[in-house]
Amino acid sequence: MLVLAPARCRIWIASGARREEAGQNGVVSRRESGQERRGPSERSAIEPFYVMEVMRAAAEREASGLEVLHLEVGQPSTSAPQVVLAAAAEALANNKLGYTEALGLPELRQAISDWYALEYKVIVPVEQIIVTTGASGSCVLAFLTLWDPGARVGVLEPGYPCYRNDLQTFGVQAVPIPVGPESDYRPTRAQLDAVGHLDGLIIASPSNPTGTVLRRSDLQMLLDWSSEAGAALVVDEIYHGITYDEPAVSVLELMDQTATSNPTVLVFNSFSKLFSMTGWRLGWIVAPRNLMTPLERLAQNLTIAPPTLSQMAGTKAFQAVAESQANVERYRINRDLVIDGLRRAGITAFAPPDGGFYVWCDVSHLLSSEIPDSKALSTTWLDQIGVAVTPGIDFDPQRGHRFIRFSYAGEPHEMTEAMQRITTWIQSTGDQIR
Numbered sequence: 001m002l003v004l005a006p007a008r009c010r011i012w013i014a015s016g017a018r019r020e021e022a023g024q025n026g027v028v029s030r031r032e033s034g035q036e037r038r039g040p041s042e043r044s045a046i047e048p049f050y051v052m053e054v055m056r057a058a059a060e061r062e063a064s065g066l067e068v069l070h071l072e073v074g075q076p077s078t079s080a081p082q083v084v085l086a087a088a089a090e091a092l093a094n095n096k097l098g099y100t101e102a103l104g105l106p107e108l109r110q111a112i113s114d115w116y117a118l119e120y121k122v123i124v125p126v127e128q129i130i131v132t133t134g135a136s137g138s139c140v141l142a143f144l145t146l147w148d149p150g151a152r153v154g155v156l157e158p159g160y161p162c163y164r165n166d167l168q169t170f171g172v173q174a175v176p177i178p179v180g181p182e183s184d185y186r187p188t189r190a191q192l193d194a195v196g197h198l199d200g201l202i203i204a205s206p207s208n209p210t211g212t213v214l215r216r217s218d219l220q221m222l223l224d225w226s227s228e229a230g231a232a233l234v235v236d237e238i239y240h241g242i243t244y245d246e247p248a249v250s251v252l253e254l255m256d257q258t259a260t261s262n263p264t265v266l267v268f269n270s271f272s273k274l275f276s277m278t279g280w281r282l283g284w285i286v287a288p289r290n291l292m293t294p295l296e297r298l299a300q301n302l303t304i305a306p307p308t309l310s311q312m313a314g315t316k317a318f319q320a321v322a323e324s325q326a327n328v329e330r331y332r333i334n335r336d337l338v339i340d341g342l343r344r345a346g347i348t349a350f351a352p353p354d355g356g357f358y359v360w361c362d363v364s365h366l367l368s369s370e371i372p373d374s375k376a377l378s379t380t381w382l383d384q385i386g387v388a389v390t391p392g393i394d395f396d397p398q399r400g401h402r403f404i405r406f407s408y409a410g411e412p413h414e415m416t417e418a419m420q421r422i423t424t425w426i427q428s429t430g431d432q433i434r
C-alpha cells in the first residue's frame with residue numbers, strides 16, 4: 001500500500017539525505033545544490049570549535065575504558081568555590097528559580113561592580129553591566145549589538161577561534177591580524193593601520209592561546225587607535241586573576257567612565273576560569289551606556305536571562321579569594337612542570353605564558369609524511385599515549401597546522417605524566433621523524 005508521508009516528513013527526509021550527500025560537516029551550499037531552501041543555512045556552515053572535537057574523541061576513549069590525560073580543554077579541574085556551592089544548595093531548597101531580568105540579578109550586577117572597585121579601583125556603574133551566559137554569550141550579544149553584516153573586524157591570529165566563527169555567522173568579516181613571537185604576540189599600531197578600515201577589534205588579555213598579557217602601554221595604544229579609527233574595541237578579560245608576575249591591567253582602568261567622549265569599548269569577563277565555573281554558564285559585559293538598551297533587548301529576545309541558579313550562586317563567587325588564589329598557585333606549578341617537561345622533550349619553540357593556562361608551541365620538527373600536521377599529531381598522541389591536546393588550526397587557520405596548544409588547567413600529576421609520555425613518544429619515534 002502506498003502511504004504518503006506528510007509534507008514536513010518529506011522535508012526532513014530530504015534534508016537528511018542532503019546531509020549525507022554533503023559529507024563531513026553536513027553542509028551543502030543552497031546555490032551549489034540547486035535545491036530549494038531546506039536548511040541548514042549557509043550562515044551555519046562555520047568551522048567546528050576543534051577543541052570540542054578533541055574532547056569528544058577523548059570522552060569516547062574514556063568510555064571504552066582507556067585513560068586520558070586532559071591537556072586539551074581550558075577547563076579547571078577544580079569545582080566552583082564552596083561559598084558558591086552552598087549558595088546554590090540554598091537557592092535550590094528555597095527559591096522558585098524563575099526568570100530574572102534580562103540584564104541579570106541586581107545583586108549580582110552590584111557584586112560585579114563592587115569587585116571592580118575592590119580589585120581595580122575603578123568605578124563601573126551597575127547600569128553598565130549586563131550578566132550573560134558566559135563569555136560565549138557575551139560574544140553573541142556584543143557582536144550583534146556592535147556590527148552589521150559587511151562590517152570588518154580585526155581578530156588576532158593566533159586567537160580565540162569563536163570570535164572568528166561567530167563573526168562569520170553574523171555576516172561580519174573577520175580580518176586576521178597575524179601576531180608572532182617577534183612582538184610577543186601583541187598587535188602593533190603599524191599592523192592595525194595597515195589592514196585598512198576596521199569597524200572593530202577583538203582582543204583577549206591574557207590571551208588564549210599564547211598567554212600574552214597586554215601591558216598598560218599596549219592597552220593605551222589600542223584605545224588611541226580605537227578613538228582615531230572610530231572602531232569599537234572589545235577586550236576579553238576572561239583570564240584576569242590568572243597571572244604569574246603582575247596582575248593584568250583592565251582596559252577600564254585607563255578610561256574615565258564618566259567622560260562623554262570615550263571610544264566604544266566593551267569588556268567581557270566570566271566566572272568560568274578564575275572561579276572554576278565553566279558549566280555554570282555565567283559571565284558579563286561592561287558596555288557604554290548607549291549600548292545597554294540594545295544589549296538588553298537582544299538578551300530578552302535571545303535567551304530571556306542567564307540561568308537563575310548560577311546567578312544566585314555566582315553572586316557569592318567574589319568572596320572566594322583564598323580558593324581562587326590556591327587554584328592560581330596550582331596553575332603556576334603546572335606551568336613550570338609543563339615548560340620544563342616540554343623543554344626536556346625537545347619542544348622549545350614557545351613563549352612562557354604570563355597569564356591564563358595555555359602554552360602555544362611550534363611542533364614543526366615533529367611533523368613528517370605520516371604525521372603531516374598538528375591535527376594528525378594530536379590524534380596520534382591521543383590514540384597512542386592517551387594525551388589529549390588541541391591542534392593549532394583552531395586558533396590560527398594559516399599557521400596553526402604547525403602548532404599545538406597545551407592546557408595546564410588540570411592537576412600537577414597529570415602534567416608530569418603527560419610530559420613524560422610525550423618525551424618517551426618523541427624519543428621512540430625520533431629516528432623516524434629525522
Ligand SMILES: Cc1ncc(COP(=O)(O)O)c(C=O)c1O
Nearest residue numbers: 074134135136160204208270272
Ligand atoms: C578567550 C576566551 N573567551 C571566551 C571563552 C568562553 O568562555 P565561557 O563562555 O565559558 O565564559 C573562552 C573559553 O575558553 C576563552 O578562552
